[in-house]
Amino acid sequence: MAAIPTETVYGLAALATDEDACRSIFSVKGRPLIDPLIVHVAAFSSIPAFAEPVEGLDKLAKTFWPGPLTVILPKRKAIPDLVTAGKPSVAIRIPDQKAALSLLAKVDGPLAAPSANPFGYVSPTRPEHVADTFGEKVPFVLDGGSCRIGVESTILDMRDPRRPGLLRPGAIGRTQLEECLGRSIRICPSVVSSVETALAPGTMERHYSPGTPLFLFESEPPADAGTSRQAVVFLQPPRERPHPIPAHAHAYWWSESGDLTEMAQNLFSLLRRLDAAGYVAIHCQLPAGEEPLAVAVRDRLRRAAAGK
Numbered sequence: 001m002a003a004i005p006t007e008t009v010y011g012l013a014a015l016a017t018d019e020d021a022c023r024s025i026f027s028v029k030g031r032p033l034i035d036p037l038i039v040h041v042a043a044f045s046s047i048p049a050f051a052e053p054v055e056g057l058d059k060l061a062k063t064f065w066p067g068p069l070t071v072i073l074p075k076r077k078a079i080p081d082l083v084t085a086g087k088p089s090v091a092i093r094i095p096d097q098k099a100a101l102s103l104l105a106k107v108d109g110p111l112a113a114p115s116a117n118p119f120g121y122v123s124p125t126r127p128e129h130v131a132d133t134f135g136e137k138v139p140f141v142l143d144g145g146s147c148r149i150g151v152e153s154t155i156l157d158m159r160d161p162r163r164p165g166l167l168r169p170g171a172i173g174r175t176q177l178e179e180c181l182g183r184s185i186r187i188c189p190s191v192v193s194s195v196e197t198a199l200a201p202g203t204m205e206r207h208y209s210p211g212t213p214l215f216l217f218e219s220e221p222p223a224d225a226g227t228s229r230q231a232v233v234f235l236q237p238p239r240e241r242p243h244p245i246p247a248h249a250h251a252y253w254w255s256e257s258g259d260l261t262e263m264a265q266n267l268f269s270l271l272r273r274l275d276a277a278g279y280v281a282i283h284c285q286l287p288a289g290e291e292p293l294a295v296a297v298r299d300r301l302r303r304a305a306a307g308k
């Protein structure tokens with residue numbers, strides 16, 4: 001087992017066909033055995049050995065792979081039941097990251113790799129994030145620097161290709177997927193409160209959470225956010241912003257320019273940094289709009305704040 005970079009977040013990887021190695025991923029992450037792992041492959045041509053290449057998959061692959069799209073497909077026997085938590089379906093993607101692709105080409109098989117964070121905690125986007133939370137438990141981290149995208153892949157349910165469903169928003173948006181498939185895509189109720197009832201169990205409500213209580217705002221932080229030991233994260237630096245920073249607040253911003261790409265890249269590392277800084281609360285500004293990354297970032301921040 002080793003941590004590997006991808007273009008989205010770092011993953012905790014083991015051969016997907018090796019049941020014992022995959023069992024250790026669950027135990028190191030503290031992940032319940034009912035929450036299935038996603039499987040990474042190097043090439044489209046290897047998919048039929050592990051999953052059914054349903055109608056429309058070739059179009060998705062041509063348009064989005066390698067890239068931040070995970071597709072749920074009917075699974076084949078070569079993938080152990082442990083990996084899919086007993087489900088007859090498997091989540092598959094081809095990552096767009098040089099080191100990950102060359103590792104996948106070298107190892108003889110697909111790699112199961114969920115995000116390399118303890119279950120429920122903020123995902124890792126830098127090699128030291130993996131080391132910070134796992135230490136000796138994950139002795140090998142393949143260093144790919146900072147992840148280019150910073151939020152996890154879009155998950156598309158293609159078990160029934162005539163009724164595709166969006167399970168998790170990511171850098172690839174629903175409209176792009178609809179244009180590619182020529183079908184409308186239903187949004188699955190991803191905000192569910194318990195791991196047992198979620199179709200994608202990791203999409204349950206409380207997820208990606210720092211230990212510090214996290215609160216969200218759209219345009220202005222609450223007036224009482226201005227006490228010391230509270231952090232306020234704005235979309236961009238003060239000069240671009242109409243609202244004053246509350247007195248005594250420790251102000252941060254997701255991006256120097258208010259740019260969504262930069263915001264997604266910084267999201268998890270800033271949350272980790274502020275979580276380690278000893279604040280009693282973190283107030284986060286949500287990005288507006290329907291661009292895929294705005295939707296994805298809002299989804300992650302809402303989950304991080306849920307249940308607080």
Ligand code: TXA
Pocket residue numbers: 006008009010011012035036037038068070072084087089090091095113114115116151152153155199200201202203
């Ligand atoms: O960008 C990503 O997808 C990253 C990188 C490392 O590739 N991986 C990642 O893995 O985010 P993970 O395990 O943290 O999230 C995958 C999600 C989980 O919510 C899991 O429950 C869901 O995919 N999933 C896996 N197999 C599934 C299946 N057969 N049916 C429904 N959901 C599934």
Ligand code: MG
Pocket residue numbers: 114115123202
């Ligand atoms: Mg995860």
